[in-house]
Amino acid sequence: MRADIQHSTRLYNTIRTSVTFSWLIAVTATVCIAQSNTFPATGNVGIGTTNPGYLLHLNAGANRKGITLSSDGNTNAYSDLVFGVTTTTNIQSGTPDQWLISHRKDGYFSDNPSNQTSLEFYAVKKGGGYIAPLVFKSNGDIILASTKNASSANVLIGKTTQQNTSYKLDVNGKIRANEINVNTTGADFVFEPGYDLPLLSDVEAYVGNHRHLPGIPSAAEMQREGMGLGDLNTRLLQKIEELVLYAIEQEKRINRLEKELANLKKCNE
Known part of the structure; x- marks a missing residue:
């Protein structure tokens, strides 16, 4: 009889221990699952170091290591x-x-x-x-x-x-390049029929009053505002093409004067 009671007691203790252990495993698993993606509110996390100085401190040591972020994501x-x-x-x-x-x-x-x-x-x-x-x-x-x-x-x-x-x-500084290609319109309009070529006397008067060419900003304005390369090239090309027209007119005038001079010489022979 006593042996039966002791056997029953041992069986009860075994069952109770088993149930208690199972309950502890279940609770522990639940807690671990619930807390698997969180960390304490204070302290730092170290990977490769036991003394992290930041919230997340990674020390790759002497090896080439890093962080990989990959996924298939969504459509974007x-x-x-x-x-x-x-x-x-x-x-x-x-x-x-x-x-x-x-x-x-x-x-x-x-x-x-x-x-x-x-x-x-x-x-x-x-x-x-x-x-x-x-x-x-x-x-x-x-x-x-x-x-x-x-x-x-x-x-x-x-x-x-x-x-x-x-x-x-x-x-804010210098720029160096082997080549700069600037979009511009060119100045072919100078050679269009009806272009109003300024008289050289008017250009002389303008330069005398303003100390720069008409249609070209002053040095002070360029220093203050700068100037677009495309716009500047177009204006300079315009002035060059105007010089060509002046040269053509001068050549016509010289040829005309040479003919008049030749005729005068014939008359005096």
Whole structure:
């Protein structure tokens, strides 16, 4: 009888222990599953280091390692890296409150073919709209200040502000290139019939009063406002073609005078 009681007691304890252990496993699994994507509100996370100095600190050591972000995404993009602010109350309307680096498949800001990928840096503006300051296309092209589906913007080099925002590229410094091709209209209109060629006496009077050619900005204005290469080349070409017309007129006059002189000589022989 006593042996039966002891056996029953051992069986009960075994069952109770088993049930308790199973319950602990279930609770632990539930907690782990529920907390698998969160971390404590304080402290840092280190990968490759036991003393992380930032919220997320990665130490690759002497090896070539990095971070891979990949997915099939949706119809627009493969993956995004998003930088945002929690409270946007103080963000001015019409300015960015979210910046993104987007590995895209739709060429939204680049006009890239839909079956090719692009890397597009853009921002979402508070109140709606986008700006896209930097875009890399699949053919190797780099787009600065894209206007496709985005607000127009300018590119500044060596400066942070512009006096004249009509310039798409504003450089504080020298520019060197092997060749610059500027779109221009030319000045063929000078040779059109009916062109009003100024009298040289009028040009002389204008230069005497203003100290620069008519139709050409003054040196002070050029220093203050600058001047477009296309416009400047057209105006200079206009002046060169006017000089050609003056030279043609002078040659006609010289030929006429030489003929008159030759006739006078014949009469005096």
